[in-house]
Amino acid sequence: MFLLVCSSSVSSSDSSLISNAVCGIFTFGDSIFDAGNNHFNKNCTVQADFPPYGSSFFHYPTGRFTNGRTVADFISQFIGIPLQKPYYEVQIEAMTGSRKGYPSNGLNFASAGSGVLQGTNKNLVTN
Secondary structure, eight states: OEEEEEEOOOOOOOHHHHHHHEEEEEEEOSTTTOSSHHHHOTTBOOOOOSTTTTTTTTSSOOSOSSSSOOHHHHHHHHHTOOOOEEHHHHHHHHHHTSOOSOOTTEEEOOOTTOOSSTTTTGGGBOO
């Protein structure tokens, strides 16, 4: 898990001050942080786009491997910025022309089944 928070310097525990200082979060990780990237990767067999995933907060499957929000979602809500979209979703929107540019609140690059070693779950992805 790797969470990159872009901010200006603030040394306070007040969440209202933090929300004004943090402009975005860039998340890298596995299923614990995946906001739905695998849902948009049709070559990946590791999916969470069916119930009960997403049932307790979004009330529909989002591709997150939880029944609600991820840790990055909770952090975003705490500091007062919108939830980060999955990178693949934004990339598809940019390629089809339905989106111009990337979100200013960061992106989620996490993907369930990912790992740092080359051999991590290589049998779960098809070419």
